Amino acid sequence: KKKDTQESSSFDKELFKRSVLYNVKTLYRKTLEEATPQQIFQAVGYAIKDVVIDNWLTTHKEYDKQDPKTVYYLSMEFLMGRALGNNIINLQAYKPVKEAMDELGLDLNVIEDQEPDPALGNGGLGRLASCFLDSLSTLGYAAYGCGIRYRYGMFKQEIRDGYQIEVPDNWLVDGNPFELRRPEYAKEVKFGGYVNVRIDENGRSNFVQEGYQSVRAIPYDLPIVGYGNGIVNTLRIWDAEAIECFHLDSFDKGDYQKAVEQANLAKNIVEVLYPNDNHYAGKELRLKQQYFFISASVQEAIAKYMRKHDDIRKFYEKVTFQLNDTHPTVAVAELMRILMDEYYLTWEEAWNVTIKTCAYTNHTIMAEALEKWPIELFSRLLPRIYQIIEEINRRFIIKIQEMYPGNQEKIRKMAIIYDGQVKMAHLAIAAGFSVNGVARLHTEILKKQELRDFYEMMPEKFNNKTNGITQRRFLLHGNPLLADWVTAHVGSDWITDLPKISKLKIYADDEKCQQEFMNIKYQNKVRLAQYILEHNGIEVDPRSIFDVQVKRLHEYKRQLLNILHVMYLYNQLKDNPEMEFFPRTFIFGAKAAAGYYNAKMTIKLINSVADVVNNDPVINGRIKVVFIENYRVSNAELIFAAADVSEQISTASKEASGTGNMKFMLNGALTIGTMDGANVEIVEEVGAENAFIFGLSSDEVINFENNGGYDPTEIFNNDPDVRRVLMQLINGTFAPNDPDRFRTLYNSLLNTISTNKADMYFILKDFKAYAEAQRKVENAYRDEKRWARSAILNVACSGKFTSDRTIQEYVDELWHLDKVVLPKKV
Ligand code: 26M
Numbered sequence: 001k002k003k004d005t006q007e008s009s010s011f012d013k014e015l016f017k018r019s020v021l022y023n024v025k026t027l028y029r030k031t032l033e034e035a036t037p038q039q040i041f042q043a044v045g046y047a048i049k050d051v052v053i054d055n056w057l058t059t060h061k062e063y064d065k066q067d068p069k070t071v072y073y074l075s076m077e078f079l080m081g082r083a084l085g086n087n088i089i090n091l092q093a094y095k096p097v098k099e100a101m102d103e104l105g106l107d108l109n110v111i112e113d114q115e116p117d118p119a120l121g122n123g124g125l126g127r128l129a130s131c132f133l134d135s136l137s138t139l140g141y142a143a144y145g146c147g148i149r150y151r152y153g154m155f156k157q158e159i160r161d162g163y164q165i166e167v168p169d170n171w172l173v174d175g176n177p178f179e180l181r182r183p184e185y186a187k188e189v190k191f192g193g194y195v196n197v198r199i200d201e202n203g204r205s206n207f208v209q210e211g212y213q214s215v216r217a218i219p220y221d222l223p224i225v226g227y228g229n230g231i232v233n234t235l236r237i238w239d240a241e242a243i244e245c246f247h248l249d250s251f252d253k254g255d256y257q258k259a260v261e262q263a264n265l266a267k268n269i270v271e272v273l274y275p276n277d278n279h280y281a282g283k284e285l286r287l288k289q290q291y292f293f294i295s296a297s298v299q300e301a302i303a304k305y306m307r308k309h310d311d312i313r314k315f316y317e318k319v320t321f322q323l324n325d326t327h328p329t330v331a332v333a334e335l336m337r338i339l340m341d342e343y344y345l346t347w348e349e350a351w352n353v354t355i356k357t358c359a360y361t362n363h364t365i366m367a368e369a370l371e372k373w374p375i376e377l378f379s380r381l382l383p384r385i386y387q388i389i390e391e392i393n394r395r396f397i398i399k400i401q402e403m404y405p406g407n408q409e410k411i412r413k414m415a416i417i418y419d420g421q422v423k424m425a426h427l428a429i430a431a432g433f434s435v436n437g438v439a440r441l442h443t444e445i446l447k448k449q450e451l452r453d454f455y456e457m458m459p460e461k462f463n464n465k466t467n468g469i470t471q472r473r474f475l476l477h478g479n480p481l482l483a484d485w486v487t488a489h490v491g492s493d494w495i496t497d498l499p500k501i502s503k504l505k506i507y508a509d510d511e512k513c514q515q516e517f518m519n520i521k522y523q524n525k526v527r528l529a530q531y532i533l534e535h536n537g538i539e540v541d542p543r544s545i546f547d548v549q550v551k552r553l554h555e556y557k558r559q560l561l562n563i564l565h566v567m568y569l570y571n572q573l574k575d576n577p578e579m580e581f582f583p584r585t586f587i588f589g590a591k592a593a594a595g596y597y598n599a600k601m602t603i604k605l606i607n608s609v610a611d612v613v614n615n616d617p618v619i620n621g622r623i624k625v626v627f628i629e630n631y632r633v634s635n636a637e638l639i640f641a642a643a644d645v646s647e648q649i650s651t652a653s654k655e656a657s658g659t660g661n662m663k664f665m666l667n668g669a670l671t672i673g674t675m676d677g678a679n680v681e682i683v684e685e686v687g688a689e690n691a692f693i694f695g696l697s698s699d700e701v702i703n704f705e706n707n708g709g710y711d712p713t714e715i716f717n718n719d720p721d722v723r724r725v726l727m728q729l730i731n732g733t734f735a736p737n738d739p740d741r742f743r744t745l746y747n748s749l750l751n752t753i754s755t756n757k758a759d760m761y762f763i764l765k766d767f768k769a770y771a772e773a774q775r776k777v778e779n780a781y782r783d784e785k786r787w788a789r790s791a792i793l794n795v796a797c798s799g800k801f802t803s804d805r806t807i808q809e810y811v812d813e814l815w816h817l818d819k820v821v822l823p824k825k826v
Helices: 013-028 037-066 084-090 094-103 108-113 124-139 253-269 284-308 312-317 330-342 347-357 375-381 383-403 408-414 424-430 440-450 452-457 471-477 480-490 498-507 511-536 559-575 597-614 633-642 660-666 679-686 698-706 713-718 720-728 743-750 763-782 784-796 803-815
Strands: 070-074 143-148 156-160 163-167 187-191 194-199 205-210 213-225 232-242 319-324 358-361 372-374 421-423 434-437 462-464 545-550 584-589 623-627 645-648 670-673
Touching: 013 037, 013 094, 037 084, 037 108, 037 213, 037 232, 070 124, 070 284, 084 094, 084 108, 084 124, 084 213, 084 471, 094 108, 124 143, 124 213, 124 232, 124 319, 124 471, 124 803, 143 284, 163 597, 187 284, 194 383, 205 330, 205 383, 213 253, 213 284, 232 253, 232 284, 253 284, 284 312, 284 319, 284 330, 284 375, 312 319, 312 347, 319 330, 319 347, 319 803, 330 347, 330 358, 330 383, 330 424, 347 358, 358 424, 372 375, 375 383, 375 421, 383 408, 383 424, 383 452, 408 452, 421 424, 434 440, 440 452, 440 462, 440 679, 440 698, 471 480, 471 633, 471 660, 480 498, 480 511, 498 784, 498 803, 511 623, 511 633, 511 784, 545 633, 545 763, 559 584, 559 597, 559 623, 559 720, 559 763, 584 633, 597 623, 597 743, 633 660, 645 660, 660 670, 660 679, 660 784, 670 679, 670 763, 670 784, 713 720, 713 763, 720 743, 720 763, 763 784
Parallel strands: 070 143, 070 319, 143 232, 319 358, 358 434, 434 462, 545 584, 545 645, 584 623, 645 670
Antiparallel strands: 156 163, 187 213, 194 205, 213 232, 372 421
8 A cells, every 4th residue: 555655656757867878978979888977977866857847848838737825935045956966856766776776787876966055045034934835746736936046156165274265156157947948028127217107198297216236036936846756846047147138339438337336236246145143244246145035036936927917916815925024125116016007006905905914924033134225225225115115113113102102112122114224024024914933932932032122013023933844954955864764663644744754753763663764873873984084084883872062152052162162071071081981973064154253263173173183082982073164065965864863953942943952853863952042943843862962041031131131250250161262272282383272162162352252152151051951861872772762753853943844834824825736647
């Protein structure tokens, strides 16, 4: 009954082999033997695209017929990861394709490894967008992802002498077999100039932008293949090209100058992804990027709607715009502009459409991430959009005054334009029908703290959508051994219905199952150890505990707490070489924003500690520290599969949700973490006895913050272990030639002079509790049966954290999309 999910009845293996050989011939004039690995990847990619294209066509033919409501997921970032393996998985063709490759004498793993890892995103927010697209297709909902086709995505990280070096990632050099250029859908996007009132031929007075510069937006479509259902949605990313100028040979210097400027604008706009995560920097080019892809996407959404309908006033019945954080918020003003200036709706009519179309997701409470644009910059770059926002603001302030007569404080705190700045979050909240946080705790903090005034004024808009991840990429593709084992025990339903994985619970106490599980984990650790040896030249023991923290480097995520604890363990072992100690491998992976000094010094510290500890004969391999270079989606899949311990140790209240925590859980790692973000819900599902929770609660942190922080010197003075570790930051233990190297990290923990705030992230405050939790981890691991039981229960209790569940909640409560079913193939 349970058919092997890797088998696709309709997949023609022989045809596929011929297709690959044919592609090698026509693309490169080569035989398979002559082709390079990259050329073989391209040939295989095009062969898969052939299969996908048919489903893509059918899907859109059906959308045309059924006219389902469509969500446009507007996002500056999509951290897609490699497409080849994922597409094969979702076509349910992995086994036949693997066989086909074997028969051609090729290794599918090696071919997959040739694909550049598209990194059009920073971290959590971009990866979430990608998981959502996978779920939307798999659940059969009509959706577009809309974003930017950056020439250079996230930088490639190289580690030299322990420091991060950023190297441009030219991901498109060899061409992308999956993308489709669609010049027929190009759009013009206008910047700058001024707004004029013109009387048109019908006698209507109309706002027009004049003296502007413009660029042509050209869409590239990428297929998003649903799992086993034939649905293929579209990720549409926009490239910028110069508008051809026919006056280049004219003697008019103004025209020539303008042509050159427009060409430059086009080239610059999509050049590179800003590599900041959770940090706003007010760059003009960033605002250009935002308006560029939003204007093009909104224009196309409206054009597409008008191809089938005649009343733009009912746009919201067929379309929702989901704003992925505030980055795409100019969409609300762009929609207003087109409705009023191009479709002649009144303000009231246009507003009614806009507020029923747009919805906003908040992803962070870090104050430094809030987008506030200087009026001068904003109005100069987007004069008509700024006018519209001024009017939205004027009317919003009237509403505030109606509700809170005479209360200037409310206006000061809530206005969209105030103090010379345009506040994008306030605009997104005022102009949409929904505001959601990304985990229960996060949404509660938004309601009670960060967005309290807005919640009190418009409580009906606020809701929670706890994040999720796709089990197709992060278990089925990333961990085939565990995926097969799960399927052997509970069937394959979990692939599209993750809560079914709870049937594993009955095996948690089964000793044979425990052994099988630990054996699979061991093999995955061997696989990762090989990767580490190849890429870092460090030998690690797969029998040691693999303790992993992989995520963007940020002070609030507290990689510093982790490495300080490693230093503390090192001191203990040095003092007492004979003490009982279970060997442990501390694995880090993290990119730091290029200008974030403390983050970069934390990377250097991790590598410096690694140098000392890994080579100390007294330690004798019992502690190993590994910094995995260039952490990204493709190696993440290997890392999650091999982890025993999942480090989720952010300062409570700071991590909106986290999604890595869920990927570890799904792969049977045990969490050591704070009660922050979605950790709260993870512990609720798996039980506190199957995780290691420590540290301040979010209420305690917020209390300290509201009372001016806490004083870490007391801990420094009274705790000799902590004091010793801190002194090692400034006495040259890990920097013999430059003892002051880590002084700024030391200062961030203790010195109130430079920053006026010491230990803002409560690292010293939580240190003892963390060390204690780590002792419990070690003891638990000694009892292999108990550990295996907990690990299996983590897998079994991960059902809630599928992005399929998250998307279904968005659909049921906010988007109200129609489910699309394809006609059965004959
Ligand atoms: C802003 C301005 C200029 C340049 C870049 C930015 C910017 C880019 C990304 C700001 C924030 C960015 O991402 C925030 C983010 O990734 N937040 C994470 O979202 C995840 C998905 O909801 C959550 O799981 C994480 O907890 C949250 O940190």
